[in-house]
Amino acid sequence: xxxxxxxxxxxxxxxxxxxxxxxxxxxxxxxxxxxxxxxxxxxxxxxxxxxxxxxxxxxxxxxxxxxxxxxxxxxxxxxxxxxxxxxxxxxxxxxxxxxxxxxxxxxxxxxxxxxxxxxxxxxxxxxxxxxxxxxxxxxxxxxxxxxxxxxxxxxxxxxxxxxxxxxxxxxxxxxxxxxxxxxxxxxxxxxxxxxxxxxxxxxxxxxxxxxxxxxxxxxxxxxxxxxxxxxxxxxxxxxxxxxxxxxxxxxxxxxxxxxxxxxxxxxxxxxxxxxxxxxxxxxxxxxxxxxxxxxxxxxxxxxxxxxxxxxxxxxxxxxxxxxxxxxxxxxxxxxxx
Numbered sequence: 134x135x136x137x138x139x140x141x142x143x144x145x146x147x148x149x150x151x152x153x154x155x156x157x158x159x160x161x162x163x164x165x166x167x168x169x170x171x172x173x174x175x176x177x178x179x180x181x182x183x184x185x186x187x188x189x190x191x192x193x194x195x196x197x198x199x200x201x202x203x204x205x206x207x208x209x210x211x212x213x214x215x216x217x218x219x220x221x222x223x224x225x226x227x228x229x230x231x232x233x234x235x236x237x238x239x240x241x242x243x244x245x246x247x248x249x250x251x252x253x254x255x256x257x258x259x260x261x262x263x264x265x266x267x268x269x270x271x272x273x274x275x276x277x278x279x280x281x282x283x284x285x286x287x288x289x290x291x292x293x294x295x296x297x298x299x300x301x302x303x304x305x306x307x308x309x310x311x312x313x314x315x316x317x318x319x320x321x322x323x324x325x326x327x328x329x330x331x332x333x334x335x336x337x338x339x340x341x342x343x344x345x346x347x348x349x350x351x352x353x354x355x356x357x358x359x360x361x362x363x364x365x366x367x368x369x370x371x372x373x374x375x376x377x378x379x380x381x382x383x384x385x386x387x388x389x390x391x392x393x394x395x396x397x398x399x400x401x402x403x404x405x406x407x408x409x410x411x412x413x414x415x416x417x418x419x420x421x422x423x424x425x426x427x428x429x430x431x432x433x434x435x436x437x438x439x440x441x442x443x444x445x446x447x448x449x450x451x452x453x454x455x456x457x458x459x460x461x462x463x464x465x466x467x468x469x470x
C-alpha cells in the first residue's frame with residue numbers, strides 16, 4: 134500500500150517534512166522556507182546544565198515539533214499528534230493511519246538509521262521523516278534531507294521511533310488534516326504571525342541563555358572556556374556547537390540562510406514592507422556563523438589554541454548577536470501594509 138506522495142529534498146528535516154505534508158493542501162505554495170518562517174523556526178539556546186553527547190545543549194532552531202505545530206495552527210489546519218509507551222500500539226496506529234491514506238511525520242533518532250552515512254550517526258533524537266506507505270513488513274520512508282526515498286523494515290523503524298536518551302521520541306507521530314484548503318490570505322496572515330512570533334522569541338526572552346541575549350552570553354563564556362575548562366574540554370564543547378550548527382540537517386549556519394530565503398519569499402507575498410532588505414542581514418548572519426564554525430573547528434582539532442583564538446571565537450558570536458538583534462528589531466517595528 135502506497136500513498137500518492139512526492140518526495141522533495143530539503144535543507145532541514147522538520148521544515149522539509151512540514152512543507153511536504155502540506156504540499157497538497159496549499160497547491161505547492163507552502164515551500165520549505167515559508168514553513169520554517171511561519172513556524173517561527175529561527176532560535177538560539179545554550180543550556181549548560183543539559184548535556185547531549187557529553188556537551189552542552191545548544192540549539193539553533195526552535196524546539197522539535199514547534200515548526201509543524203505553529204505552521205498548521207497559523208494556517209488553520211487541524212493536526213493529529215500522538216506519542217506512545219507501547220511499541221505495539223505505536224505500530225498499530227501507524228498502520229491504521231497509512232491504511233486511511235495519511236502520509237505521516239515521525240520523530241526519530243538518527244543513530245540507527247541504516248541509510249545515514251556512518252560519520253553522521255550519533256545519538257540525536259529530534260530528527261523528522263515521513264512514512265508514506267508500506268509493503269508487507271517494510272515501510273516507505275521520505276527523509277527530506279536525503280536525495281531519494283528509502284525503505285525501513287518493521288524492526289528498523291521501531292528502533293529509531295523508540296530511541297532512548299535525551300529528547301526520546303516515544304513513537305511520536307503527527308500529520309495534518311487531509312481536507313484542509315489553504316487560501317492566499319491565510320498564507321499572508323500566517324507570514325505576519327510567524328515574523329512577529331520569531332521576533333518576540335529572539336528579542337523578548339529575559340534570560341541570558343536564549344535568543345540574541347543567549348548568543349552574546351555564549352560568546353562571552355567561550356572567552357573563558359580555555360582557562361575554566363582546559364583545552365580538551367573546551368575543544369569538545371566547541372565541537373558540540375559545530376555539530377549542532379553544521380551537521381543537524383542544515384550546515385553553514387543554514388537556519389539563518391533558510392530564514393533569509395523565507396523573508397525573500399515573504400516579500401513577494403507582502404511587498405512594500407522591506408522584508409527583502411532584512412533578508413540580506415540574515416544571509417550575513419549565516420556567513421558569520423559559518424566563519425565561527427571554521428574558527429571553532431581549528432580549536433577543537435588542535436590547530437589553534439591560544440587565548441586570542443578563543444577571544445576571536447567569542448567575538449564572532451557577539452557580532453552575530455548584534456546583527457541578529459538589529460534585524461529582528463527592524464522586523465518587530467514593521468507597520469504592515
